[in-house]
Amino acid sequence: MELIMEQMPIVIRSLNSGFLQTLKLFFVTLVGSVPLGLVIAFGSMSRFKPLNCLTRIFVWIIRGTPLMIQLMIVFYFPGLVFHNQIWRGMDGRFTAAAVAFIINYACYFSVIYRGGIQGVPVGQEEAGLVLGMTKRQIFFKVKLLQMIKRIVPPMSNEIITLVKDTSLATTIAVQEIIWAGESFAKGSQGISGAIWPLFFTAVYYLVFSGVLTVLLGWLERKLEYFR
Template sequence: MSKEQISTLFGLMLEYIPNTMKIFGFTLLYSIPLGMIAALLKMCKFKPISWLTNVYILIMRGTPLLLQLIVAQYAVPYIRMASGCPAPIRDFLNSIDIKTDSYTFNMILVAFVLNYAAYFAEIFRGGISSVPVGQYEAAGALGFSKTQTFFRIILPQVVKRVIPASSNEIITLVNDTSLASAIPYMEVMYIAKKQVPTYASLVPLFMAGLFYFVFAALLTLLFSYIEKKFNYYK
């Protein structure tokens, strides 16, 4: 490929980087708090709630994200055609325009958020469980309520403990955003695959790979800095 072709290709990919960043950013925005909620529900003493949460986590972690993306994308049209679908639900689904980019993005986001929330739930649950029980008892003796104990004493320690595992999931998310190209969704990897036959070259794929590598490397440096900041006992 000539320099002009590479420059043109680079400019084209830059146009679609925001779409990839949207998947990454919104997934983190929603999956982290949902993961914390799921972690608390899994630790709930009311067995039906903890059991249902366990089933959700098992399904999300036990099936491929790509499969979940495909199910999310095509669930609405197939439910529409189901003979046993109640009329109110069918009417609501018929009002959804499945041909728009916003529908595709929303379905991708649903799959990503539910998947990553399950992984974050296990990370957060492990972090909460690692805090000694004595700290809860000490907080109660000092007059702290359960809410105050969690947010003022437990949660800051959990954040410190889960940073390494969470950073690994977040960096993995960078590469997983490329799975959206299978739907298809107009993001970096999708554009790269479309340009391979146009230029009869693998350079577009290498350029896409470079983007993911640089993004992951920057996040690695960021989390290394954050981990050092939270190592206040060293």
């Protein structure tokens, strides 16, 4: 116990800077995948058959394979196949991870969006049309909020999952919090063979997902004024 107290300041500093990378990956993924998901959703609902087919196959592949494999493919593929490692240095690793995460999460989001869009009854659109509204007005004034209400609960689920999925980036040596925790088991900054820092990372995830749960719950309640 005494030893742990001694190691604590060094470990915490290291975990904090690792968690900063975790947070960065989390937010970059969200910012990229939320709009990209919408593009994929529209692709998968397109009446143009080839586009429709292609997007659905793409979503199937991404959702049907582990994110960890996707990370490795994105990271190693350019170097192995084209003998051109485009992901150079720490920033390169982070970017590769972000690309894999954004694509992966965009596909999951696209399916949620599609459900939300198709879940709004046709009658809503027809009522708007009969009242002389334009398609644009119907989308923004009538359907959008109903879609958002529908997608918030499943999106919350995915977002909480994303918090923990960021840990997969450690497999391509992005220096996020798991990587930082593990380093003390391998030996770093004069500490080696310490397994507790790795266990301690769980606290970070727990607190962060707790904060998100509260925020998303608040949003869900905000939308409860209508049904």
